[in-house]
Amino acid sequence: MTSMSSAPTPRQASRRPTMRDVARLAGVGIKTVSRVVNGEPDVAPETAERVRKAAAELQYEPNMHAGNLRRGDGRTHTIGLLVSSVANPFAAQVHRAIERVATERGYAVFATSLEDDPAAERRAIAALARRRVDGYVVTPVRDDQSYLQVHLDRGTPMVCIDREPSGIDVDTVVTANHDSAREAVRHLIAQGHRRIAFLGDLERIQTARLRRDGYLAELADQGTPADPALTVLDLHDDTSATAITRRLLTLPDPPTAIFSSQNLVTVGAIRALQQLGAEHDVALVAFDDVESGDLVSPRVTVIAQDPDRIGRLAAERLFARLDGDVGPPRQLVVPTRLVVRGSGEIPGPGRAAAAASP
Amino acid sequence: MTSMSSAPTPRQASRRPTMRDVARLAGVGIKTVSRVVNGEPDVAPETAERVRKAAAELQYEPNMHAGNLRRGDGRTHTIGLLVSSVANPFAAQVHRAIERVATERGYAVFATSLEDDPAAERRAIAALARRRVDGYVVTPVRDDQSYLQVHLDRGTPMVCIDREPSGIDVDTVVTANHDSAREAVRHLIAQGHRRIAFLGDLERIQTARLRRDGYLAELADQGTPADPALTVLDLHDDTSATAITRRLLTLPDPPTAIFSSQNLVTVGAIRALQQLGAEHDVALVAFDDVESGDLVSPRVTVIAQDPDRIGRLAAERLFARLDGDVGPPRQLVVPTRLVVRGSGEIPGPGRAAAAASP
DNA sequence: GGGGCGCTTGACATCGATGTCACGTGGTGG
């Protein structure tokens, strides 16, 4: 704006101005600058104006860290978010929702990708603790989160999302995995299916187990015996899912419907169905929305999660704690939405039988 | 681990231990604790051991902010990332790549979503400046980034990604928008198409203009006059793209191929093609990979960007600057990859003509 | 006219760490 700042000379790092510099320029004490910058009352209007002008001229930006250090509460106005990967679409949407709430309150968010590595979880927490974040939103990876108790004891709140933690008692926000899996199966049974395959993620992942259990529970409730051969776990990418799906569909007594319980697995299953030309004969319901899953033919019926709501609720819980809420930890369950698009409504052989029997 | 830490009593916030506490417990001076914690030499082994034990017992975590404040360089080991939205798949992958490089060097990343709001860009930069980030990776939104010069002058480096900044001269890492658009058009022309429609994002977005210009340049080079009626800009979501595409395809002299230059626009175009049952007759090449775009029928031929490489290069450039590189700013252009999947290889009417005429 | 009040203001200690420097100790060499 002024004098030489636009000259093409080799610029050398100018020292960053501090409150002292502003105070000197404005001819006031440093504390008065502090008052003006923080909008405290009891500063004469013309003094405030002089200070503001000096601050603007020097392009002064307060150093939050210095302030946080001195200030009583020591808040850094920063929270930490631990997710599987910031590149994962589900996690990214959760992240965005949390960021929205945080920004509104002047908070910044550190996001860290764990890639399902238990060691990374510990490292990430330690790194954030050294940065004195005011709170954590964590997707638990390790089997045991009890090592986090010390942070809670020191007054740093924590909210777990997506998976239940173990060893600590904190607010959690999770998807209704079990019930939603039941709903998916119920939907397929209603279309007349009896032989329904389950394609699941790694068994060590809690949500994968919950979805499988929901699947088994609904089958049991409906008096439809589960065939162990059709219950597959430990799939984690699309190629293995494609291979397994092809194998299942070429069994002597193949499934007439598939409940695929994870994103990439769904992609693999669809590809297998397409390869075998069976996509219009075998029903499919997928857990987790598939990006542009409504461009595929047939369009994919899904159990859509609500990452936006999960993120928002988690952030709201965290800030409630930061605002002093000391009530007992809450377990929030976020419902899913069954999005009927076609693939899940392909009728099964039981359709006629179901109509005939009662 | 020890004594009462597992008792179910109502825990009250225990004060966070400082170096002084560790020093007292270990019976040494605070400076010695500092030495041990930072691995400085010249500490007697048994003293170091005593300090480490005390630190572990108190679960001491150093306060990085206090250290940064005192330390000469004042580095916070934190960088800021400004993107359209952390939930945008492209930005999320860039973010992940940057995070990978940053984590390796003990850096944490603040990511901020701008949602293409110029005011948000300024706000975000200011918020990060107050937190004294060591560097910025920015997706420019405003028309003019010259207001950022002061940060550069103060020794905070910056790398711009995805779009070229204006008003400042910094390292940039961008996709080869112009050339890739030409390649897409060339590909369609090679299939015999002459009437090729262009579907673009908001004209005020630089990459949208570059892609359109590439499209026009290639048409001109190939002696194929561009029809203004087929050059559409200012699309930003799938519904408007669907509407426009339907309109174009029902023109008296409709295009035989479409080059859609943004993600959501592509989704809209595909939907329109499917609604009109034209997806196997009208060729389509899309800029930017469509998630599971290989499940659609026909599978979508795309110009795939390389967000991972963009993020990695941007981070490497930023850290090179932080390591003292004072060379002139570099403009890195990241190539795209034409992924042939089917939709772009639907032959056009010129195919025969092209073969007939020499 | 003086005590007291309210509004402004700045000196100073402090937050938790690190840089500087000086001190104590034991060994080495002249």
Add this chain to the structure above:
DNA sequence: CCACCACGTGACATCGATGTCAAGCGCCCC
């Protein structure tokens, strides 16, 4: 036997801000 050095160690100032507190000043009221 003493000067000197290297090593280990801690006292103290300091980074950039804010909380505390007291002082200066004008004004009101008795």
